[in-house]
Amino acid sequence: MNHTIMHINYGETTYNHYGSNTIDSICKMAANIGFDGIEFRGNPPAEFKNITFVDYVKQIAECKKKYGFSEVIFAIGLPDCTSHDKDKRENSILVAIEKAKIANELCGTTTCNTFASRLTSGISTAPANCYEFHGSAVASQEDWGLTVAAFQQVGYELERIGVKFAFETHMFHIHDLPAATKKLVDAINSPVIGVNMDFGNIVYFPEHPSLEETIELYGDKLFYTHLKNSTAAPGSNTRIATALGEGDINHRSYLSKLKEAGFGGPIGIEAPRPGDRVWYAQQDYLYFKSVMETIW
Numbered sequence: 001m002n003h004t005i006m007h008i009n010y011g012e013t014t015y016n017h018y019g020s021n022t023i024d025s026i027c028k029m030a031a032n033i034g035f036d037g038i039e040f041r042g043n044p045p046a047e048f049k050n051i052t053f054v055d056y057v058k059q060i061a062e063c064k065k066k067y068g069f070s071e072v073i074f075a076i077g078l079p080d081c082t083s084h085d086k087d088k089r090e091n092s093i094l095v096a097i098e099k100a101k102i103a104n105e106l107c108g109t110t111t112c113n114t115f116a117s118r119l120t121s122g123i124s125t126a127p128a129n130c131y132e133f134h135g136s137a138v139a140s141q142e143d144w145g146l147t148v149a150a151f152q153q154v155g156y157e158l159e160r161i162g163v164k165f166a167f168e169t170h171m172f173h174i175h176d177l178p179a180a181t182k183k184l185v186d187a188i189n190s191p192v193i194g195v196n197m198d199f200g201n202i203v204y205f206p207e208h209p210s211l212e213e214t215i216e217l218y219g220d221k222l223f224y225t226h227l228k229n230s231t232a233a234p235g236s237n238t239r240i241a242t243a244l245g246e247g248d249i250n251h252r253s254y255l256s257k258l259k260e261a262g263f264g265g266p267i268g269i270e271a272p273r274p275g276d277r278v279w280y281a282q283q284d285y286l287y288f289k290s291v292m293e294t295i296w
Contacts, residue, residue, distance in 0.1 A: 001296070003036040003071045004288065005268040007226070010281040011038075018045045023059045024066075029278060031067035033285050039073040039113060039268050042099055054102055061106040071266055072107045073224070076100055076165070077115035081150035082143045093150050097157045104163050111224055111266060113196050114165040116147045116184075118172045129238065132205055135176035147174055148187045155190030166196035166223040177205060178214045185221050194221040199249060200228035200270070204239055211249075215257050222263055227251060227288070228270040241273035243280065245287035256295050 011026030013019035018026070030038050044056040057074075064072050076099045080092035096114075103109035119135050120126075126133040151165070158165060167175040167184065175181040181195055195218050202208045215222065229247030230239040244251060258267075269288060271280040 002264060003266040004034070004285070005071065005073055005266045006030040006033070006035040006038050006281060006285075007268055007270040008038060008040050010271050010277045012045070012277070016041055016043065016045050018047050024063055027060075027063035027067050027069070029281065031069070033282055034289070035069075035269075035281075035285065037064070037069040037071035037073065037266070039075060042074050042076040042112075053099060054106075057102050057106045064107055071111070072103075072109055073111050073113060073266065073268070074099065074103045074107075074109055075113040075115075075168075076103070078147075078150050078154070079115070079117055082117040082119070082146045089146065089150065093153055096154055100154075100158060100163045100165075101161055104161050110162060111164050111166060113168050113224065113226075113268075115168055115170060116151070116174050117143070119143060119174060120172060131171040131176065132207070134172050136174050136180035139174045139180075143174060144184075144187070147184065151184075151188045151193055152190060155188060155193045158192045159190070164192045164194060164223050166194050168196040168201070168226065169198045170201050171204060177202065178209055178217050182217050182221070194218075194223035196224040196226060196268075197222055198226035198228070199254065200226060200230065203230065203249060206237070211254050211257055215261050215263075222261070222265065224265050224268065225258065225263070226268045226270055227254070228272060243287070244269065244284040245291075251288070252291050252295065255291055259296055 011021050040060060044051050060072060076096050078092040078096050080088040083089050100112060119139055121133045121138050167181055169175060169181050175184050185193055185195060197218060199211060227244060229242045229244050229249050231242050231247045233240050269284050271277050271284060
């Protein structure tokens with residue numbers, strides 16, 4: 001059975017802020033609900049003052065053992081891989097490799113969510129929420145070349161330590177849409193560099209392939225998945241985040257297609273919306289489990 005991963009944003013108040021929560025309280029909540037593990041961010045939360053990445057991961061490792069998690073995932077990217085500053089590019093590569101090693105040694109992590117540099121349009125009139133004007137749409141040949149070279153270097157080191165990196169399909173990145181993500185992974189050509197399919201991000205683009213087409217496109221390069229949902233706002237090009245079972249994405253169909261494709265990787269669930277995120281975690285997990293029980 002695929003491991004069910006709770007995204008850390010169920011335990012946050014806003015991006016990378018835990019508020020009154022702690023690593024222990026978040027892990028306890030995830031374990032009590034039934035999750036097999038958690039995806040943590042690649043940097044300690046804002047409340048952790050002057051803590052090293054090693055100490056951050058040590059705390060997580062203690063909780064993994066305490067609550068019996070099967071898997072812990074980290075989001076480790078290369079945000080400066082297309083920088084014009086060579087030193088920044090090289091440091092981005094070295095930091096990502098070192099973090100992957102630490103996560104593997106202390107937590108037994110074998111899969112990481114990853115991302116490349118953020119790419120936005122230089123046109124001032126390009127709206128930020130019109131994602132089709134950013135990311136892969138504005139990536140230059142140099143951006144492609146630098147990203148491929150950086151992740152080839154990372155991939156070489158990851159093979160040696162037994163860790164995989166999966167590009168999340170995400171707005172403002174060269175890996176925003178399925179075709180661009182597959183193109184990037186194919187160009188890198190590493191057995192440990194693949195895809196984290198987040199169809200909940202893909203639906204924010206006006207033109208995108210279907211679930212079936214996307215899963216077929218990725219093939220054996222699909223290492224991880226993120227599940228979340230949203231619905232189109234009436235009379236607008238914006239979308240409203242919803243519970244997992246209440247939006248426009250049919251996750252019963254989504255999970256059925258993953259099973260048909262033989263997907264055996266971890267399945268992550270997200271709640272990127274304000275409010276009572278503990279309730280959202282319970283609600284989304286119960287929906288997910290009810291679907292899995294009937295199709296898997």
